[in-house]
Amino acid sequence: MLLDARSVPGGSDIETDICIVGAGAAGISLALELAGSPLRVALLESGGLESEPDTQALYRGRVFGRRYFSLDTARTRRFGGSTNCWQGICAPLSRLDFEAREWVVNSGWPFSAEELEPFYVRARRICGLPSEPASPNGEGASALPFQGPAIETRLLDVHPRRFGQDHRHAVTRARNVRTYLHANVIELETPSDGGRITSVRVATLEGGRFSVRAHWFVLATGAIENARLLLASNRIRSAGIGNEHDWVGRNFMEHPHVVAAVFLPSYADLSLGLYEPPGGQTPGSMAVLGLSEATQRSERLMSAFTRPVSHADLPDFERALASVVGDIDNRRDRPAQRAHFFLGQCEQAPNPSSRVRLIEQRDALGMPRVQLEWRLSDIDQRSLRRSHEILARELGRAGLGRLQLLLSEFAPDWPEDLGGGRHHMGTTRMSDDPERGVVDRNARVHSVSNLFVAGSSVFPTSGAVGPTLTLVALAIRLADQLKQLRA
Amino acid sequence: MRSQRTDRRSFLRTAAKATAFAAVGPGLASALLSCARDGALGHRLALFFADRKAAAAVGVEMLKRRDEPLDAAEIVELLAGDQWTRWNEWSTSDPAQLAAALREQHRLDFDEERFEVVNGWVLSRTEALLCALASVSD
Numbered sequence: 285m286l287l288d289a290r291s292v293p294g295g296s297d298i299e300t301d302i303c304i305v306g307a308g309a310a311g312i313s314l315a316l317e318l319a320g321s322p323l324r325v326a327l328l329e330s331g332g333l334e335s336e337p338d339t340q341a342l343y344r345g346r347v348f349g350r351r352y353f354s355l356d357t358a359r360t361r362r363f364g365g366s367t368n369c370w371q372g373i374c375a376p377l378s379r380l381d382f383e384a385r386e387w388v389v390n391s392g393w394p395f396s397a398e399e400l401e402p403f404y405v406r407a408r409r410i411c412g413l414p415s416e417p418a419s420p421n422g423e424g425a426s427a428l429p430f431q432g433p434a435i436e437t438r439l440l441d442v443h444p445r446r447f448g449q450d451h452r453h454a455v456t457r458a459r460n461v462r463t464y465l466h467a468n469v470i471e472l473e474t475p476s477d478g479g480r481i482t483s484v485r486v487a488t489l490e491g492g493r494f495s496v497r498a499h500w501f502v503l504a505t506g507a508i509e510n511a512r513l514l515l516a517s518n519r520i521r522s523a524g525i526g527n528e529h530d531w532v533g534r535n536f537m538e539h540p541h542v543v544a545a546v547f548l549p550s551y552a553d554l555s556l557g558l559y560e561p562p563g564g565q566t567p568g569s570m571a572v573l574g575l576s577e578a579t580q581r582s583e584r585l586m587s588a589f590t591r592p593v594s595h596a597d598l599p600d601f602e603r604a605l606a607s608v609v610g611d612i613d614n615r616r617d618r619p620a621q622r623a624h625f626f627l628g629q630c631e632q633a634p635n636p637s638s639r640v641r642l643i644e645q646r647d648a649l650g651m652p653r654v655q656l657e658w659r660l661s662d663i664d665q666r667s668l669r670r671s672h673e674i675l676a677r678e679l680g681r682a683g684l685g686r687l688q689l690l691l692s693e694f695a696p697d698w699p700e701d702l703g704g705g706r707h708h709m710g711t712t713r714m715s716d717d718p719e720r721g722v723v724d725r726n727a728r729v730h731s732v733s734n735l736f737v738a739g740s741s742v743f744p745t746s747g748a749v750g751p752t753l754t755l756v757a758l759a760i761r762l763a764d765q766l767k768q769l770r771a
Numbered sequence: 772m773r774s775q776r777t778d779r780r781s782f783l784r785t786a787a788k789a790t791a792f793a794a795v796g797p798g799l800a801s802a803l804l805s806c807a808r809d810g811a812l813g814h815r816l817a818l819f820f821a822d823r824k825a826a827a828a829v830g831v832e833m834l835k836r837r838d839e840p841l842d843a844a845e846i847v848e849l850l851a852g853d854q855w856t857r858w859n860e861w862s863t864s865d866p867a868q869l870a871a872a873l874r875e876q877h878r879l880d881f882d883e884e885r886f887e888v889v890n891g892w893v894l895s896r897t898e899a900l901l902c903a904l905a906s907v908s909d
Contacts, residue, residue, distance in 0.1 A: 548892070601832065601890060604825035611820050612877055612898050673884075676893035680881035688891040 286456040289328075289467035289488050296494040300326040300462070302766060303484060303498035305469045305513070308365020309752055310738035310759045311504035312447045312455060313410050317763030319458030326496050327455065328467040328486060330505075331362030333448065338489055342468065342647045345508075346655040351702075352538075355656060358706045359506055363465060364448020366506070366706065367752070371561070372444030373570065374411050374753040376404045378587065380577045381631075381747035387584035388663070390535065390634040391745050394716045394725035403757035410756050412445040418569030425558040427571065431682045434579045434674055437558070438589065440749065443567040470651050472501065472517040472525055472735070480733045481525075487649045500734045500766060504759070507536065507708035507741035511640045512654045514712065514722075514729075526712070526722045526729040533640040533711050536656065537632040537746045538704035540664055544590060544628030545672045546688040547679070548598075548606055551615035554684065556624060559591050574748065575671050583674070586667035587748040588630035590675065595624045605686070613683040620685070628691075629705065630668045631748045633661045640711055658704075665691065665698060707751050709740040727762050738762055812855070813847045815862035815869060817908035819901050830906030833889045833899045846904045850897065873897060 292298070302318065304311045307329035315327045331339045339362065345355040352358070360368045377397065384392025408415060418439040427437035456463055464486075471485040473495070483495040503510045511533040515524035524532055562568030574589030598606060602623055610619035632638075638659035642652040669691040676687035690699070715721025718730040723742050729735040738759045740751035747754075820826035834841060841849070851858045854872065861869040880886070880895035887899035894902075 546891075601828065604822075604828040605892060607822040607825035608820055608829050608898060608902060611822070611826075612874060612895075612901070614874070616821055673893070676886075677881050677884055680893065680895060681878060683878070686892050686894060689888070689893060690891065 285459075285462050286452075287462055287464050289464045289486060289494075290490050290492055292464070292486075292492060292494050294492050294494060297483070298326060298494065298496045300324045300496060300498045302326070302500050302502065303328065303496050304502045304504055304738075305484065306330075306365065306503065306505035306509070306739075307363050307448070307455075307463065308504060308506060308739070309367050309447050310755050311502075312364070312451050313407070313756045313759035314502060314504065314738055314763050315455045315458070315461050315463070316410060316451055317760050318766065319454065319461050321460060321767055323460060323767070325458075325461040326498065327461060327463040328469055328484070328496065329363050329463065329465050330468045332465050333363050333452070335360070335362055335368075338648065339466070342649065342651075343509075344647070345653045346643055346645070348655050348657045350658045350660070352656060352658050352704065353706060355508065355654070359508070359708070362448065363452065363463075364446055367445065367447040370444055370752065371750075372442050372567075373561075373750045374408075374413060374441040374443065375438070375749040376400070376757075377747040377749065377754050378577060380580060381587060381745060388586065388633050388745065390636075390713075390720070393744050394714055400754070400757050400761070403761045404753065406760050407753050407756040408441075410451075410760070411441075411753055412443050412450065412567065413441045417441065425555065427558055428573070428679075428684055429682060430678050430684075432678060433576050435573055435678045436576045437571050438574050439569050439571050441567075442561055442570050444565055468649055469505075469513060470516075470649050471519075472513065474517070474520045474525065474732070476520060478520045478525070479731065481735050489648060498734075500736065500769065502736045502738050502762065502766075503712075504738040506739060507711045508640050508654060508656065510737055510739060510741040511711040512642065512651070515642050516652050525735070526731055528731055529719050531636075531713060531720070531722050534636040534638070535634045535710035535713050536638045536640055536658060536708065537634065537710040537743070538658060539629050539707050539746065539748060539750070540632060540660060540668065540698070541627060541629050541703045541705055542668065542691070542699055542701060543593070543625050544668055544689070544691050545626040545675070546690065547592065547624040547626055547685055548602060548609060548688070549620040549624075549685040550609050550613040550683055552618045552620050554620070556592050573675060575674065579674065583670060585670055586631040586633055586663060588628060588667050588671040589748050590626045590628040590672065592624040593627040595622045597622050609686055615683075623688075626672070626687075628668045628672060629748055630664060630671070631746050633663050634710060634713070634745060635659055635661050660698065705750060707740065707746070709743040709746045709751055712737045712741040713744045714742040715744060726765055727758065736762060736766075810847075810859055810862075812851065812859040812862040813843055813904070813908070815866060816847060816850060816873075816901060817843070817904050819870065819873060820905060823905050826902045826905035828906075829889060829899075830902035830904065833887060833894075833903045834906060836889065841903060841907070843904060843907050846900050846907065850900045850904070873901070
């Protein structure tokens with residue numbers, strides 16, 4: 285059932301079994317999995333079905349230090365969440381991404397990759413992906429033939445599924461799921477011992493106020509808002525809910541993106557077609573070049589990959605170089621006519637000083653806004669640079685071409701054009717140790733018996749691929765657990 | 772990344788090793804350089820690239836980044852190392868064999884990360900030196 289919170293009478297107490305806060309990829313996946321179960325579900329979404337400027341403005345905040353997207357453009361606050369504007373690149377995390385790596389501080393998930401495998405299969409369906417992982421686009425597209433195992437071509441599925449449009453019918457027709465639009469949760473309410481959540485306070489921009497009481501609550505509002513809501517719910521516990529050990533809001537992670545290299549092929553007709561994304565909304569696949577797990581281990585690097593994003597005709601020096609390279613690589617008769625810019629993307633190491641915190645300024649509903657301090661570590665830049673050096677080595681060795689490195693070994697900081705994927709992760713990290721994380725292996729907040737967190741805020745480490753497929757898999761896993769709790 | 776930088780002193784050591792004269796003195800080294808400069812090997816290596824003008828353009832940029840200039844003889848010695856005698860013979864008797872040896876050395880440079888970074892481009896030391904030679908040879 286689809287409802288509008290603006291029509292809920294002020295002061296109401298809505299009773300339900302499970303209250304899901306946020307209808308983005310995680311919240312909708314949970315609702316889909318719980319649809320048809322005996323559990324009563326309330327799905328609370330701040331926005332409407334379309335974009336609304338006043339609602340989107342609730343996301344405004346301050347960016348401190350390193351330049352980043354303004355916070356109200358880095359995410360989408362409406363039914364479907366940020367899947368309303370994503371590229372749809374989907375891939376599971378690798379086996380190594382789950383491991384505790386001695387060269388990555390605070391790495392290691394509480395469980396291995398095998399734990400998530402069955403949920404990835406189900407997540408593929410929700411993300412609209414074919415049951416089998418990606419295969420190459422079209423005929424004739426092939427992977428670059430490297431001569432060693434250091435660099436691997438990895439195929440990623442691409443399907444920019446709009447969860448809000450594509451799953452709306454399934455969610456709203458479910459008899460046990462009540463979806464409330466324009467329902468902004470402004471506080472989690474706890475009794476004096478703070479050990480459980482009794483209700484959430486809901487506000488509308490029109491001034492309406494009501495509460496939702498539930499047996500279990502799930503925060504699914506994204507890594508910035510999940511932290512904001514926990515920190516702002518500080519009437520009983522002054523540091524906020526789940527923040528006994530000062531982890532809430534810390535370890536904010538992104539995927540640093542930067543044009544890291546230029547590729548000059550050894551010959552003109554070297555095809556990079558496999559590495560190009562399918563156009564528009566068309567589902568398909570796209571390949572990336574990444575470090576093998578063995579190379580990550582031996583070089584003690586974070587996960588990283590790169591792919592061509594644009595190309596340009598050759599200036600004079602590069603034209604001369606193309607002739608030289610074609611000649612020595614035995615491709616003299618067809619030198620390259622253009623070079624390709626490679627966009628590098630890497631895993632960011634968990635860094636407690638990279639964080640979200642509350643500031644004095646408040647939004648239209650009276651909630652404190654947040655300040656984002658995105659801080660990177662030396663290993664992030666080293667990983668991206670070194671991975672391109674290794675790529676340069678392997679391209680040259682295989683006679684495929686040369687790489688121009690745009691990340692200098694001696695540069696003190698990242699280049700000006702450093703960006704991110706608008707992938708927000710890590711602010712309510714998962715750990716079996718209550719002193720090292722906010723949620724346990726089941727995504728339950730350690731210190732609160734009936735509060736769970738869904739979404740990439742629970743990721744202890746991020747891998748280099750987009751988080752959506754993994755957060756959907758985790759949401760499905762959580763839904764199964766909630767059904768068992770009910771039983 | 773390891774980048775091969777050779778100063779004049781280490782270059783002379785390489786030259787000594789190449790000719791198997793363990794106790795070579797500066798005078799003999801100079802004579803050796805002259806021999807290399809005037810030898811067939813240098814000429815052959817300078818002509819390795821079909822488009823010598825393009826190679827020279829790359830070579831000029833490669834040499835700009837060095838603290839000390841290199842002349843043709845020094846470049847030949849850096850390229851050939853202890854292969855000098857054999858390569859010098861091939862330069863007249865079997866140029867195809869010489870070209871194959873250069874390409875193999877070029878590939879091994881990448882294997883072992885013997886890079887020269889020229890205008891940000893990661894080149895094998897061999898291809899960079901061949902370009903440098905093209906730029907300093909008549």
